[in-house]
Amino acid sequence: MDIADLIEVSRRYGADEQMVLAGGGNTSKKLGGEMYVKASGHMLADIDASGFVKMDLSALEQIWDKEYPEDTDERENQVLADMMEARFAGEQARPSVEALLHSLLKPVYVVHLHPGLVNGVTCAQDGEETVHRLFGDDAVWIPLVNPGYILAKTVRDAIREHEGRTGVYPASIFLQNHGVFVSADTLDEIDRNYDRIMSTLTAALKRTPQMAPVAVDPKRKELITEALQTYAGSEQACHVLMNEELTSRLQDEESFYPLSSAFTPDHIVYSGFKPLWIDHTVFSEEDPVAAVAARCRAYEKAYGVAPKCLAVQNTGIFALEERAVILFQDTVKVAAYTESFGGARFMDDDQISFIRNWEVEKYRAKVS
Numbered sequence: 001m002d003i004a005d006l007i008e009v010s011r012r013y014g015a016d017e018q019m020v021l022a023g024g025g026n027t028s029k030k031l032g033g034e035m036y037v038k039a040s041g042h043m044l045a046d047i048d049a050s051g052f053v054k055m056d057l058s059a060l061e062q063i064w065d066k067e068y069p070e071d072t073d074e075r076e077n078q079v080l081a082d083m084m085e086a087r088f089a090g091e092q093a094r095p096s097v098e099a100l101l102h103s104l105l106k107p108v109y110v111v112h113l114h115p116g117l118v119n120g121v122t123c124a125q126d127g128e129e130t131v132h133r134l135f136g137d138d139a140v141w142i143p144l145v146n147p148g149y150i151l152a153k154t155v156r157d158a159i160r161e162h163e164g165r166t167g168v169y170p171a172s173i174f175l176q177n178h179g180v181f182v183s184a185d186t187l188d189e190i191d192r193n194y195d196r197i198m199s200t201l202t203a204a205l206k207r208t209p210q211m212a213p214v215a216v217d218p219k220r221k222e223l224i225t226e227a228l229q230t231y232a233g234s235e236q237a238c239h240v241l242m243n244e245e246l247t248s249r250l251q252d253e254e255s256f257y258p259l260s261s262a263f264t265p266d267h268i269v270y271s272g273f274k275p276l277w278i279d280h281t282v283f284s285e286e287d288p289v290a291a292v293a294a295r296c297r298a299y300e301k302a303y304g305v306a307p308k309c310l311a312v313q314n315t316g317i318f319a320l321e322e323r324a325v326i327l328f329q330d331t332v333k334v335a336a337y338t339e340s341f342g343g344a345r346f347m348d349d350d351q352i353s354f355i356r357n358w359e360v361e362k363y364r365a366k367v368s
């Protein structure tokens with residue numbers, strides 16, 4: 001199978017920051033019982049043939065006839081093993097965590113992305129109602145369920161139900177707190193579907209995020225940087241985010257609420273499941289650097305992981321990893337978009353801990 005067109009479309013969407021952040025999302029092409037799907041740990045923007053895994057669709061189809069254990073870890077381990085088995089001989093790379101979901105969509109091409117604007121709906125209180133109202137029978141809504149096997153099975157059942165009821169194969173599948181799958185037999189149709197999704201959602205917005213940068217107090221920046229470096233024991237540069245949206249969000253913990261938890265698995269993996277809130281009184285303590293470092297240690301003690309982002313009242317968002325800041329910037333946009341669709345709706349606690357513990361996500365966080 002020639003996958004030059006799959007590589008082209010992957011790079012094109014991957015290079016568009018409205019559509020793809022930090023490499024998130026994945027693509028596939030099917031033909032004659034074979035599927036090329038993006039391998040885990042590759043960025044769409046610069047992907048080449050080595051970033052795709054060739055899989056046997058009939059072997060993937062057999063997964064649906066198998067009985068898997070009730071226990072989540074055992075089940076996901078076995079499904080993962082079966083997915084690895086479904087690769088063609090000689091394939092070394094690990095298929096995307098969403099390969100099973102790609103395999104069950106009928107059309108030739110699948111482009112799955114997590115655009116901020118789309119997540120403004122999938123992470124909104126009125127998300128489901130909005131998707132039905134704006135996209136009718138062209139779209140299916142999938143509620144928040146465990147990723148991996150359960151998500152794929154939920155989508156499989158939902159498409160059957162949708163087709164049976166409406167007679168229409170859905171062009172797009174909106175996943176609550178995650179993103180969208182768009183599938184079509186031609187790439188032109190993929191583009192048309194995405195254009196329609198983005199323009200329809202843009203037209204439905206009541207306001208757009210105000211992302212103009214705002215200067216950060218240099219003295220505070222220096223203090224927080226030193227504190228983060230002290231805590232992490234490294235000389236790594238600190239990345240800072242401050243803009244008009246954040247100026248109003250960082251006023252107090254109440255205004256910060258729409259940014260205080262995780263919208264999607266990507267946000268958990270790259271910018272942490274929850275930012276550490278630091279109130280501005282810390283700057284009047286005797287040793288602010290020690291005080292902030294102590295808060296970081298307390299967070300780590302409480303949650304078993306280092307805080308990836310510090311949200312400092314009236315100051316800015318600080319992180320040692322650049323990707324944490326990039327994804328937090330997305331959180332800021334998503335939160336603003338959700339206001340047009342009933343307000344923010346985070347992943348629930350069970351889902352957050354599932355992602356935090358999911359072996360596949362640990363792999364993704366590690367290879368990135």
Ligand SMILES: [Zn+2]
Nearest residue numbers: 025098112179
């Ligand atoms: Zn995804």
